[in-house]
Amino acid sequence: MEPRAAGATHPLDAVFSPRSVAVCGVTPTPDTVPYDIFHNILTSGFQGTVYPIAPGKRSICAVKAYRYVVDIPDDVDQAVIVFPANVVERALQQCGQKGIKSVIVISAGFREVGPQGVAREERLKAICREYGMAMIGPNCLGVINTDSAVMLNASFARKMPDAGRIAFLSQSGALCTAVLDYAREKAIGFSKFVSFGNKAGVTEIELFDYLHHDPQTDVILLYLEELRDGRGLIEAARRVTRGAGAKPILAIKSGRTPQGADAASSHTGSLAGEDAVCDAVFREAGIIRVTSIEQMFNSAVLLTYEPLPAGDRLAIVTNAGGPGVMATDAAVRMGLSIPRFEPATTARLRDALPAAANVKNPVDVIGDARSDRYNAALEAVLDDPNVDQALVILTPQSMTDIDAIARGICDVHEGAAKPIACSFMGAADVGSGIRLLQDARIPHYILPEWACDAMADVQRVRRWREQPVARPAPIAVDREAVAAILDRAPAGYLNEDQALAVLGVYGLPVPSCRLCASADEAVAFADQIGYPVVLRVVSPEIVHKSEVKGMALDLRSADAVREAYARILRHVGQIAPEARIVGLLVRGMIPQGYEIILGAKRDPSFGPTVMFGLGGIYVELFKDVTFGLAPLDEHTAARMVQQVTAYHLLEGARGGACADLEGISQSLVRVGQLISDFDRIVELDVNPMIAGPAAVGNMVADVRIRLSE
Amino acid sequence: MDKAEVERRVRKVIRHVLGVSDDMILPESHFVFDLGAESTQSVELVAAFEAEFGIEMDDEAALSVDTVGGAVDFIAKYVS
Numbered sequence: 065m066e067p068r069a070a071g072a073t074h075p076l077d078a079v080f081s082p083r084s085v086a087v088c089g090v091t092p093t094p095d096t097v098p099y100d101i102f103h104n105i106l107t108s109g110f111q112g113t114v115y116p117i118a119p120g121k122r123s124i125c126a127v128k129a130y131r132y133v134v135d136i137p138d139d140v141d142q143a144v145i146v147f148p149a150n151v152v153e154r155a156l157q158q159c160g161q162k163g164i165k166s167v168i169v170i171s172a173g174f175r176e177v178g179p180q181g182v183a184r185e186e187r188l189k190a191i192c193r194e195y196g197m198a199m200i201g202p203n204c205l206g207v208i209n210t211d212s213a214v215m216l217n218a219s220f221a222r223k224m225p226d227a228g229r230i231a232f233l234s235q236s237g238a239l240c241t242a243v244l245d246y247a248r249e250k251a252i253g254f255s256k257f258v259s260f261g262n263k264a265g266v267t268e269i270e271l272f273d274y275l276h277h278d279p280q281t282d283v284i285l286l287y288l289e290e291l292r293d294g295r296g297l298i299e300a301a302r303r304v305t306r307g308a309g310a311k312p313i314l315a316i317k318s319g320r321t322p323q324g325a326d327a328a329s330s331h332t333g334s335l336a337g338e339d340a341v342c343d344a345v346f347r348e349a350g351i352i353r354v355t356s357i358e359q360m361f362n363s364a365v366l367l368t369y370e371p372l373p374a375g376d377r378l379a380i381v382t383n384a385g386g387p388g389v390m391a392t393d394a395a396v397r398m399g400l401s402i403p404r405f406e407p408a409t410t411a412r413l414r415d416a417l418p419a420a421a422n423v424k425n426p427v428d429v430i431g432d433a434r435s436d437r438y439n440a441a442l443e444a445v446l447d448d449p450n451v452d453q454a455l456v457i458l459t460p461q462s463m464t465d466i467d468a469i470a471r472g473i474c475d476v477h478e479g480a481a482k483p484i485a486c487s488f489m490g491a492a493d494v495g496s497g498i499r500l501l502q503d504a505r506i507p508h509y510i511l512p513e514w515a516c517d518a519m520a521d522v523q524r525v526r527r528w529r530e531q532p533v534a535r536p537a538p539i540a541v542d543r544e545a546v547a548a549i550l551d552r553a554p555a556g557y558l559n560e561d562q563a564l565a566v567l568g569v570y571g572l573p574v575p576s577c578r579l580c581a582s583a584d585e586a587v588a589f590a591d592q593i594g595y596p597v598v599l600r601v602v603s604p605e606i607v608h609k610s611e612v613k614g615m616a617l618d619l620r621s622a623d624a625v626r627e628a629y630a631r632i633l634r635h636v637g638q639i640a641p642e643a644r645i646v647g648l649l650v651r652g653m654i655p656q657g658y659e660i661i662l663g664a665k666r667d668p669s670f671g672p673t674v675m676f677g678l679g680g681i682y683v684e685l686f687k688d689v690t691f692g693l694a695p696l697d698e699h700t701a702a703r704m705v706q707q708v709t710a711y712h713l714l715e716g717a718r719g720g721a722c723a724d725l726e727g728i729s730q731s732l733v734r735v736g737q738l739i740s741d742f743d744r745i746v747e748l749d750v751n752p753m754i755a756g757p758a759a760v761g762n763m764v765a766d767v768r769i770r771l772s773e
Numbered sequence: 774m775d776k777a778e779v780e781r782r783v784r785k786v787i788r789h790v791l792g793v794s795d796d797m798i799l800p801e802s803h804f805v806f807d808l809g810a811e812s813t814q815s816v817e818l819v820a821a822f823e824a825e826f827g828i829e830m831d832d833e834a835a836l837s838v839d840t841v842g843g844a845v846d847f848i849a850k851y852v853s
Contacts, residue, residue, distance in 0.1 A: 091811045119809035120793040131797075131807075150839070151806040 076266065076274040078165035079198055080209045080256060082141035083112040085218060086133045086164070088155045089147035089171075090116040090124050097170060098146040099124070100220045101206065105144075108217035108224045115140065117155075133158045142166045144206065144218045149173025152202065153187050160195030167192070167265075168218055169202035175262045176203055185264050192265050199265025200258065205237035208257035211280050219259065228253020229282040229368045231275045233268055235260060235289045243357060251502040252361060255280035269293065272300040276311060283367045285360055286315040286351075291342070294669030298349040298693060305350030305528060312367050312525045314352045314360050317342050341667050344691035344707075348700060350528040352521050362507075362514050363521035369505045370483035373452040376523050377403040378516075379445035380426035382457035383433045383464065387489060388426035391457060391512035398520035402426070403450040412447075416440035431461045435472040442476050442484070453483040453519065457512050460493040470497035474504040485519065487512040531703075536695035539737045545569045550744055550771065558769040559602050560649055567750070567764055570734045573727070574764045577651035583629040587622045589650045596620045596653045599628050601636050605643040607768065612639040618653055625650075654763045658714055658723050659752035662731055664694060664739040666746050672739040674701075676732055678710035679752035694736035701729040701736070714755060723755040727762045744771045774852045779826075780845045786821045787841065790814060800842030808841075818844075826852055 087102045094100070105114045106125055116124035119131045130136050133143060133155070143159045145152055149171050159167055174185040185202065192199045200207055206219025210227035217224045221244050230252065234240050237259040247254065255278065258271060268286055275281045284304065291297065304311055317339075346353045354360045378400045382388035392402055402425050405413070413423035417437060422428035427445060429437040438456065445451050456473055460466055466488065477484050485507045488494035501508045509515040546569050549562050558566065561579040568574045576593050579602055580586040590597045601614030609615045613635035616628035629648060636643060659680030667673045674696055677689030690707040692700050705711060705728050716722035731753065739745050747770040755762045784798050791808050804810040810818065819835045822828075822844070828851040838847050 089805075091809070093811060096811070119807055120791055120797065121809060131809075148805055148812070151803060154803070154806050 074274055074277060075198055076166070076270060078141050079168070079200060079207060079266065080216070080274070080278075081211070081214045082166065082216070084115070084138065084140045085110070085112060085142045085144060085216070086115040086117055086130075086136060086140045086159075086162075087218075088117040088133055088143050088145045088159070089151075090118045090121075090129070092118070092121060092124055097220050101144055101146055101170065101218065104217040104219060104221070104224070109215035110217070111213060111215055112141075113138070133162050133164070136162070140164050142168070142218070144168045144170060146170045149181070149184060149202075153184070153191065156188055156191045156197075160191055160197060164195075164197060166198040166200070168200045168204070168206055169261075169264075170204060170206055170220070171201075172203040174202045174264070185262060189264050197265075198270075201261040202264060203237070204261030205234075205240045205259035207259070208254065210254055210256075219257070221257075223248070225257060226251070226253035227280075228255060229280065230254050230285060230364050231256040231258070231278065231281040231283070232285045232287075233258045233260060233271050233275075234287040235263065235268075236287060237261060239287055239357075246357065247361065250361065250365075251499075252365060255282075263290075263292075267293070269296045269300045272297075272304050272313070276304045276309070282311060283364050284311055284313045285364055286313060288315060288317050291317070291669040294342070294345070294667065295671045295693070298345055298670065301346075301349040301351050305525075306533065310350075310529060312352065313350065314354050314363055314367075314521070315346065316354055316357070316360060317346070340689075341665075341670055341673055341691045345670055345673070345693050347524075348692055348703075350525070352524050354521070358514075359517060359521075362509060362518040366483065366485060366507045366515075366518045366522055367525065369507050370453075370485070370522075371481065372526055372529075373483050373519075373522065375452040375526075376400050377450055377452045378519065379403070379405075379448065379451040379454045380457065380512075381429060381438065381441045381445060381454060382426055383429050383431055383438075383461070384457065384459040384489075385422075385428055387457050387459060387487075387512055388428055391455060391487070391516060392426050394513040394516040395455075395519070398516050399523060400516060400519055403448075405445065405448050406450060409444050409448040412444040413441060416444065431459075432463050433469075434463070434465050435468040438469050439472040439476055442473065446476070446480055446482050446484075451482065453485070455512060455515050455519075456484065456486045458486070458488045458494065458497070460488075460490050466494055466497040467500060470500040473506065474500060477504060477506050483507075483519075483522070485509065485515045487515050532699050534697040534699050536697045536733070536736070539571070539734060541570050541734075541737070543741055546738075546742065550742055553771055554604075555771055555773045556604060557607060558771060559604060559646055560600060560767065561602060561647075563767045563769045564649075564764065566738070566769060567767055570738045572731050572734055572750070572764055573762050575651040575654060577649050579647040580650050581647045583626045586629050586648060586650045587625050590619070590622065590625050593650075593652050597625065598651050598653055599625065599632060600649045600651075601632050602646045602649050603636070603640075603643040604646070606636070606640060612636050612643070654754045654765050655756055655760060657754040657756035657760070657762070658710070659765075660710070660714070660723075660728065660755050660762075661689070661749065661751040662728075662735050662753055663689075663750070664735050664745070664748040666739065666743075672736070674704070674732055674736040674739070676701075676704045676728075677708050678713075683751060692732075692736070695740045696733050696736040698729060698733055701732040702726075704732060705729055721757040724758045724761050727758070728753075728755060731762065744773075746770045746772050774849075776845065776849050779849045779852060782825055783822070783841065783845050783848060786818065786825050790818050790821050798841055800840070800845070802841045803839055804841070804844075805839065822848055828852060 090102045091098045116129040118129040121129045174181040209216045240259045487509045564574045578589045596618045599616045661679030663675035672694035714723040749768045
């Protein structure tokens with residue numbers, strides 16, 4: 065999306081670009097939050113007007129003070145509230161009466177302190193709704209905008225950061241100050257810096273929308289502890305990360321909440337903890353999930369300073385063999401490729417480098433290399449059509465002219481159309497060279513592996529943008545038939561015959577089966593469909609049939625069916641005497657194939673989700689599963705199938721038969737449609753589905769569907 | 774001591790500790806929101822009330838009093 069047209073406004077303009085700010089609750093005591101916030105606004109070069117609200121004080125920092133915000137004779141766009149929690153409500157009420165459009169509530173003592181704080185926070189939300197005010201916080205560090213037309217530091221961060229193209233959003237205020245300090249050391253600047261605390265008003269979703277249109281922002285970083293509207297977040301992120309004017313989003317999501325997994329009783333439920341689902345659905349929204357601040361900024365710098373590479377092919381130029389090999393290993397491990405050079409490139413390198421140099425990738429310019437060799441090698445590899453990006457590694461030998469090499473790289477970088485990253489390994493000796501690179505906005509990493517890691521994240525961004533976009537197509541199914549089954553069923557697990565019927569209506573491949581109330585009936589149905597057959601006990605009290613010896617396989621005659629029927633009833637009666645037996649399900653044997661699992665779960669944050677992975681007895685052992693948001697489009701379903709390690713097995717590794725992959729994807733789409741259509745379905749496990757070769761197809765071997773009240 | 778005297782002396786202490794003018798001090802005035810008390814000044818106010826009236830108050834209960842009128846009522850209970 066293009067930046068906003070001139071004159072166009074966004075609801076959050078009053079948050080980031082106010083013309084006037086009132087700080088409510090300022091005190092004259094330095095080194096307190098109320099004073100420091102006012103002082104920061106005053107000294108950060110704010111281009112508007114600032115008013116201290118300090119009852120009983122004539123002035124703060126020589127600026128005329130007002131008792132109440134309503135006493136200010138001029139219009140005020142924004143209020144920063146630093147009063148203690150118990151009077152924030154009064155201050156907010158006056159802000160509304162004053163016609164203020166945005167408030168930043170710094171004060172703590174709300175949701176984070178328990179039920180009393182929750183109630184207090186709800187009252188703030190109600191006031192903001194009443195007056196149409198956008199609220200950041202409460203319990204936050206504040207907001208910074210480095211735009212030279214605004215220069216707002218409405219926070220208690222120690223210093224205003226440098227201007228840059230990165231926006232940082234954080235639920236943790238304390239992390240913000242650490243990040244600002246870290247960034248200053250690395251000469252990283254910010255466009256916007258937002259601590260949104262308890263996010264009682266403005267959330268990361270509205271902030272994504274604002275930053276998508278912000279002409280000062282190229283990359284968005286997010287630190288998130290709590291997901292309240294996972295689906296909203298994903299939809300907003302998809303709008304930001306794709307299409308014209310797309311911007312990458314990198315996110316740390318901490319605060320894993322295991323209670324969802326603990327409470328779950330199905331395989332899907334136990335595997336689909338918030339974190340596992342979050343991992344997968346972030347990927348499907350183009351959000352690059354990172355695990356540390358270091359990784360976040362390593363990747364953000366590359367995305368901000370350099371163009372997006374056309375592909376994953378990396379050329380390495382080094383003056384040290386060992387680090388070159390280490391970087392090569394890291395690059396390959398992280399999914400980058402190390403291409404062969406064109407003969408013309410090799411010839412150029414041979415001409416420019418000594419005989420002992422390695423002119424293949426990684427290029428070793430030898431330990432005594434000076435800037436001329438580095439320049440020649442870097443220019444040659446960047447000109448090679450097989451190269452998409454370059455990594456320059458330097459170790460400081462006695463003759464290494466570090467600063468000259470750095471300047472040379474800066475010169476090459478200026479005219480380069482392909483991304484360049486550097487790793488000057490060491491600390492003290494290479495320090496001035498690193499600063500030269502940082503000043504020229506060339507991404508630098510202490511370790512080449514970190515550079516490769518960042519390049520791998522950039523590849524994720526590139527691949528995401530290249531992925532086809534499709535909307536889930538509605539599937540024609542007889543929903544009334546399923547509704548009729550579900551409406552009659554109580555909360556808990558559907559009986560197997562009903563669950564199979566539901567799947568059948570949704571077009572999943574289910575075997576011919578019948579619920580039989582007697583051995584005679586079972587034999588009659590077995591005669592009808594042909595032998596061998598399977599018998600399975602059906603009881604609302606029995607979830608795991610094998611635990612009560614409630615099934616018999618490969619029954620090849622009427623006598624075998626009668627004998628198994630009696631045996632199952634006897635065993636179940638002994639092991640689970642309380643179980644009400646509805647009947648025994650008779651169905652044909654399913655030919656052997658790969659055991660896979662298709663699952664679905666209603667996630668508290670993301671809503672209906674779909675799971676795919678290696679099934680059968682290995683599900684929880686290997687946890688080789690992935691997730692997607694339902695309903696799924698066919699491309700996403702196909703990608704889910706490709707994401708699990710077992711995909712190599714399914715596509716016929718080591719001479720095995722290739723499974724019906726398209727059929728699996730279609731079944732995933734249909735499972736996603738099923739859970740999206742019926743809110744009462746809490747969890748669904750198709751485990752295993754037997755995946756056979758394309759000629760044979762797939763078949764549901766077992767299914768569990770759990771319903772809510 | 775009658776309540777009017779308690780109020781007169783409470784106002785005197787508030788003027789002294791918070792440095793506010795007498796016309797700002799109303800029974801419904803909130804120490805923080807209307808009179809600009811900082812957190813340390815709330816503690817100073819309690820100590821000054823104790824000294825002014827020669828009483829010893831329950832600190833937690835005293836600090837929960839947030840208006841001038843509330844303080845007058847609270848102290849009146851100690852001095853009556």
